[in-house]
Amino acid sequence: MKKKDLDDLINEVEQENRFFKNKAAFDSVRPPEHIVGRREQAKQLLQFLHASQNIIVPFVSVYGRSGSGKSTLVKFVCDNLTNISYCFVNLRNAKTIFGCANLILAELGKANLKSAQGLNFAMTQIAESIISRLNEQKKKIFVLVLDEFDMIFYDERNNPSDFVYKLVVLGESLKKKNYLMCIVGISNNVISEYALDDRVKSRIGNSEVFFPSYTQDEAFAILRTLAREAFTKPVDEDILQYCATLGSQEHGDARRVIDLLRVGAEIASSNREKLDKSHIDLASTRLQNDRIQDVLTKNSAHFSLVCGSIAYLTFVQNRDWISTSEIYDKYKAIIPSSLNPLTYRRISGILIDIKNTGLTHSKTRSSGRNGYGTQYKLLFPPEMIGVAIDKKWWQKVEELKNQENEDAGLNKDAKQLRKLLGEIRNL
Numbered sequence: 001m002k003k004k005d006l007d008d009l010i011n012e013v014e015q016e017n018r019f020f021k022n023k024a025a026f027d028s029v030r031p032p033e034h035i036v037g038r039r040e041q042a043k044q045l046l047q048f049l050h051a052s053q054n055i056i057v058p059f060v061s062v063y064g065r066s067g068s069g070k071s072t073l074v075k076f077v078c079d080n081l082t083n084i085s086y087c088f089v090n091l092r093n094a095k096t097i098f099g100c101a102n103l104i105l106a107e108l109g110k111a112n113l114k115s116a117q118g119l120n121f122a123m124t125q126i127a128e129s130i131i132s133r134l135n136e137q138k139k140k141i142f143v144l145v146l147d148e149f150d151m152i153f154y155d156e157r158n159n160p161s162d163f164v165y166k167l168v169v170l171g172e173s174l175k176k177k178n179y180l181m182c183i184v185g186i187s188n189n190v191i192s193e194y195a196l197d198d199r200v201k202s203r204i205g206n207s208e209v210f211f212p213s214y215t216q217d218e219a220f221a222i223l224r225t226l227a228r229e230a231f232t233k234p235v236d237e238d239i240l241q242y243c244a245t246l247g248s249q250e251h252g253d254a255r256r257v258i259d260l261l262r263v264g265a266e267i268a269s270s271n272r273e274k275l276d277k278s279h280i281d282l283a284s285t286r287l288q289n290d291r292i293q294d295v296l297t298k299n300s301a302h303f304s305l306v307c308g309s310i311a312y313l314t315f316v317q318n319r320d321w322i323s324t325s326e327i328y329d330k331y332k333a334i335i336p337s338s339l340n341p342l343t344y345r346r347i348s349g350i351l352i353d354i355k356n357t358g359l360t361h362s363k364t365r366s367s368g369r370n371g372y373g374t375q376y377k378l379l380f381p382p383e384m385i386g387v388a389i390d391k392k393w394w395q396k397v398e399e400l401k402n403q404e405n406e407d408a409g410l411n412k413d414a415k416q417l418r419k420l421l422g423e424i425r426n427l
């Protein structure tokens with residue numbers, strides 16, 4: 001490549017980016033310049049965190065579905081409360097409870113500990129770091145935000161309830177030294193739905209802030225604010241509306257609607273076309289495919305087989321909700337002979353992992369003749385998942401379904417013929 005070629009490429013990229021005045025507006029790590037709505041939730045958070053007396057609640061459970069603005073708003077409120085010191089820890093990558101303690105220590109600027117040093121020692125280190133931080137900043141209140149807090153409950157080998165207990169006791173020990181601490185746990189479900197001992201439940205109380213999913217109007221308002229900040233020219237409102245509608249079909253997820261607009265604009269820009277709905281449709285397919293590929297390549301063959309089983313049952317039986325036992329049976333039926341099937345318990349764990357990637361939703365309630373248990377629903381078209389796992393296998397699944405439909409059609413024809421013959425005989 002010569003310098004001239006590089007200049008041409010630079011020119012091309014600049015052309016492609018000409019839509020964008022400020023692409024950083026789409027950066028999900030960076031807090032948005034304007035938070036649309038969410039006054040009610042901000043007020044509730046302030047009521048819990050803005051401690052004017054010598055008292056603060058020990059634990060606040062912030063909950064709601066994906067993309068409802070939980071992380072964004074909590075960060076925004078904490079950033080703007082000048083009397084508190086806070087630390088925001090995302091537990092997503094913690095595989096164990098000890099890993100969570102290390103993530104907290106890392107955010108507090110401390111070196112990681114070895115698990116052999118024990119959780120109690122880690123807690124003492126956390127307490128010391130908090131105190132020295134409060135002293136340095138000449139503050140009295142510490143807010144420990146634990147985002148994706150539900151991760152701790154997937155560490156089945158340890159005791160998640162005991163970890164919460166230790167954190168709350170840590171807060172109580174700080175209080176004896178005249179400091180105040182509040183833990184803010186952010187998760188998709190309210191903390192009381194997770195398995196906690198009674199002694200922990202009674203200590204953490206029930207301070208909760210619920211984030212309902214965005215309505216289409218709210219999603220539209222978020223997009224309109226963002227579009228003004230991000231693009232050089234105004235975007236047609238009906239395109240923003242289209243993103244808001246498409247992205248809120250399952251539930252109003254701000255991240256999804258924002259991604260649709262960003263990727264749609266990137267596609268239009270690189271084709272040098274005016275942004276229209278067809279680009280948003282392409283963006284939707286691309287985002288779904290990218291997501292599926294990303295999830296499948298990062299996980300094991302068993303993970304893919306479980307995804308394949310859900311896709312199979314959804315597609316062949318035209319169903320939404322599938323029970324864990326049905327998925328397990330299908331998994332055992334499609335597993336290649338070169339692999340040993342995992343136990344039911346392990347597959348239940350993988351189903352939770354799949355749900356955490358956003359490929360499925362789950363519900364745990366009575367499911368009629370299938371009894372009680374967790375059921376899963378795909379959030380992506382089954383064809384997309386099947387093809388991503390194995391194109392040839394999915395082709396066979398499609399053939400099987402067509403064959404079954406034909407057979408069902410023939411059976412129906414035969415029934416009708418028999419009925420007609422009967423009627424003729426009765427004449």
Ligand SMILES: Nc1ncnc2c1ncn2[C@@H]1O[C@H](COP(=O)(O)OP(=O)(O)OP(=O)(O)O)[C@@H](O)[C@H]1O
Pocket residue numbers: 027028029030031032034035036037038064065066067068069070071072073187188222254255258
């Ligand atoms: N009210 C809002 N105004 C402006 N932007 C918002 C608003 N709510 C969410 N966003 C944007 O939507 C994206 C997703 O929001 P956020 O990460 O806070 O969701 P979340 O509820 O924490 O989701 P998850 O449960 O998946 O972690 C972010 O890019 C954020 O900037």
Ligand SMILES: [Mg+2]
Pocket residue numbers: 070071072147148
């Ligand atoms: Mg979040």
